[in-house]
Amino acid sequence: MVSGPSGAGKSTLIRQALAAVPGLAYSVSATTRRPRKGEVDGHDYLFLSREEFERWIEEGRFLEWAEYSGNLYGTPAEKVEEFLREGRSVILEIELRGARMVREKRPDAKMIFVRAPSLEETRKRLVGRATEDSEALERRMTTALSEVAARDEFDYEVVNAGREQAREDMLNTILGIVGGEADAERA
Numbered sequence: 001m002v003s004g005p006s007g008a009g010k011s012t013l014i015r016q017a018l019a020a021v022p023g024l025a026y027s028v029s030a031t032t033r034r035p036r037k038g039e040v041d042g043h044d045y046l047f048l049s050r051e052e053f054e055r056w057i058e059e060g061r062f063l064e065w066a067e068y069s070g071n072l073y074g075t076p077a078e079k080v081e082e083f084l085r086e087g088r089s090v091i092l093e094i095e096l097r098g099a100r101m102v103r104e105k106r107p108d109a110k111m112i113f114v115r116a117p118s119l120e121e122t123r124k125r126l127v128g129r130a131t132e133d134s135e136a137l138e139r140r141m142t143t144a145l146s147e148v149a150a151r152d153e154f155d156y157e158v159v160n161a162g163r164e165q166a167r168e169d170m171l172n173t174i175l176g177i178v179g180g181e182a183d184a185e186r187a
């Protein structure tokens with residue numbers, strides 16, 4: 001599970017790890033958030049209406065779910081189980097409460113905390129991304145504070161201070177968890 005404040009670079013680091021580690025799978029989450037520019041339904045997220053999401057909750061289709069910054073996010077259980085049955089390791093990009101919930105169900109799951117070098121830098125990156133209005137940005141900053149406060153709960157930490165170093169740290173962390181080696185050509 002990969003968690004950490006918005007704007008820390010989690011998605012990029014995960015994308016790079018998926019490209020480099022053979023067999024690693026990504027769990028596409030469901031969300032009620034509206035798609036950002038360039039996001040593709042079924043690839044970045046499964047974009048559901050609140051009604052659909054609530055129906056999925058009732059039907060027990062989530063491994064975990066949580067509300068974050070006014071939207072619902074959840075991990076579809078069936079897909080994760082399918083990957084695990086295939087013997088693959090699965091990456092979840094997930095906020096803190098969800099990660100805790102998964103850990104209760106699967107104590108062998110590892111938590112990686114990804115953060116920018118400072119909260120100032122986190123704010124800068126969020127402002128730079130400009131996908132949120134100022135109210136949503138403040139909400140995300142408040143959440144970032146509580147996430148940083150919980151970092152002792154994590155098994156690993158990757159500080160994203162520079163693109164190359166962070167990519168390498170993430171890759172080594174993941175390889176340390178799942179075993180095996182990176183695909184030399186793609187790493």
Ligand code: 5GP
Pocket residue numbers: 002003004005006029030033064065066068073074075076093094095096097098099
């Ligand atoms: P964003 O809206 O920036 O894509 O994601 C907001 C937050 O929701 C991030 O911290 C992200 O890790 C988290 N998130 C994404 N998918 C899930 C999920 O399936 N479950 C939970 N609990 N959090 C998620």
